[in-house]
Amino acid sequence: MSTSISLEQNSLDQLDPKEYIIIKGARVNNLKNLSVAIPRNKLVVVTGLSGSGKSSLAFDTLFAEGQRMYVESLSSYARQFLGRMEKPEVDYIKGVSPAIAIEQKVSTRNPRSTVGTTTEIYDYLKLLFARIGRTYSPISGSEVQRDSVTSIVEFILAKEEGTKLMILCPLITKDERSLEEELNILLQKGYTRVIYSGQPHFIEELLEKPQELKEEEIEILIDRGVVQHDEDTQFRFSDSVQTALFEGQGDCIVEIPGEGRTSFSDRFEADGILFEEPSVNLFTFNNPFGACKRCEGFGKILGIDPDLVIPDKTLSVYDGAIAPWRSETMRKWLDPLLKHGIEFDFPIHRTYSELSAEEQEVLWTGNKYFKGLNKFFEYLESKTHKIQYRVMLSRYRGRTNCPECKGTRLRGDAAYVKINKKSITDLVLMPIDRLTA
Ligand SMILES: [Zn+2]
Incomplete structure (x- = not known):
């Protein structure tokens, strides 16, 4: 058993439960009178050999007590549905918060799933947004409310x-x-x-x-x-x-x-739009009601794959970063960009990976000086009766993030429901280190 902090038994009593979760004398399963202080509001990892008691400490002691204390705080009406929870075998635990446990599971899902979507946290989020989420109109930004x-x-x-x-x-x-x-x-x-x-x-x-x-x-x-x-x-x-x-x-x-x-x-209406009221189903992508209409809840669609269009990110636009524009016949799409890039401050000699997000974006959207990749692929689409265009197009097709739901798989209006100005899709797309609020 290795822990983040090891302590003398008697110093444990002096620690502040606001700063530490303090467990004294845990004897659950094979734990032998273990005492430990875990810093609060930190990501703490418990590691050790198989059978050394990691789960006994984390799940059977700490989580069990957090869950038990939370349930104790509920009304007796609510408690009757939850059953009695036994106090874990321990002298005391101080500084516990309501606890959530996520089980370890073998998952065969998409490797791109985020922690936010693969774990049961998403089930709690759905419930939270369905209950206390407020809906805001995308037109005026004002809250959608039903008058009674x-x-x-x-x-x-x-x-x-x-x-x-x-x-x-x-x-x-x-x-x-x-x-x-x-x-x-x-x-x-x-x-x-x-x-x-x-x-x-x-x-x-x-x-x-x-x-x-x-x-x-x-x-x-x-x-x-x-x-x-x-x-x-x-x-x-x-x-x-x-x-x-x-x-x-x-x-x-x-x-x-x-x-x-x-x-x-x-x-449930604002700005002439009738809104869906928040419900768990609205936030469930694997049912037809909540699924994004464009990708049907897969999060991916068959489209132009940017990684195929710009396969080598260490090349500059000048050196041929844009694969479909390398050929002699397609040079005419690239030339205006090379010629006029200077007029809108586009660094044609900078490697693609070092371009700013806006500069990368303009390659797709184009501007008044050159036609971007979006226009280019539209052009190919309009010429698919010719075999060479069809072949060319197929080379760049792939499964890409759905532009409608940005890969969150949820129907667009699910994002109108917010808590603290954040929608459930904002949270799912947010990297974990910013997810603490
Ligand atoms: Zn979608």
């Missing part, structure tokens, strides 16, 4: 007492019905007024000349009243808002004459 009767009534009751307001909803018409029929149905339901062209009107009044009406200008006046900060008012507006959401099929408008109107919707 409660939140709309809260909005109303936040107004000063005495504020007059109207609760409205759009008139939803059925295709086969005329506007006249719709208005008559409203009358039968007990409504008497609508807003037409911004003004309240009696329905009967509008029915006198129905042929002149335009339906998109009609809103149903569900209720109008005065804000009072008492329970009766709260109940009354709750009823009205609920009715408005029902009649308006999810839309409700609160209008305060002279101040303006505020629209509410109980759909």
Whole structure:
């Protein structure tokens, strides 16, 4: 058994549990009264011969106690589903946090899988994002929220007492019905007024000349009243808002004459886009719902493989780093870049590996001085009826990272759900040393 710190038995009691996880007298399995202090918030490796007790210390003692203490902290209701956990055989353990254990498993998966995706941590992340993730619209960046009767009534009751307001909803018409029929149905339901062209009107009044009406200008006046900060008012507006959401099929408008109107919707919607609500399935790439539509959850697509296009990264563009442009017939794609590179500060003699990310990118996107590789391959695609272009194209085809999900295999809108400004795909793509927050 070798550990990061070895200690005199008596000095153990003086250590600060905020800095160390302190295990005293562990006797689980074959451990013989082992005492150890492990620095907190560090990556600590436990190594040793097979059978020396690494797992007994890490899993059966430390993890077991972390798990047990965490479960103890839950409500008795939650605990009944988890079963009783035995305290490991040890004098004491101090400074333990809630623990997560990842088992060692033989994995036959893609060697490019990250720690983030191959381990069960991903299962916890899915759950975390499904529960506390918030969805942000990619258009405005504002949070997507579903309005509820409660939140709309809260909005109303936040107004000063005495504020007059109207609760409205759009008139939803059925295709086969005329506007006249719709208005008559409203009358039968007990409504008497609508807003037409911004003004309240009696329905009967509008029915006198129905042929002149335009339906998109009609809103149903569900209720109008005065804000009072008492329970009766709260109940009354709750009823009205609920009715408005029902009649308006999810839309409700609160209008305060002279101040303006505020629209509410109980759909999970923002900027005209209907969003998926966070759920575990939304973050699961191996089911059709959560999988990226472009690559169907494989993370790779058949495309142009950059490693085949630029096989030798120690060459400069001038020396022929771009393989398909080396041939005599394709030189015409390279020449403008060599000739005009200086005009946009492109170092044609620098090796590819030393180019900045932007410089590497411009080789693909091109600019006003030369056509990039993307255009070049589009050109080849358009000429595939000729055998030599087809052969050339096939030479550079390979399985490449899906451009849509960047290899994360998740559908694009999964990335709209964020915790602390980070999406689950941000976390999966993040190198492990930055993943500590
Ligand atoms: Zn994809």
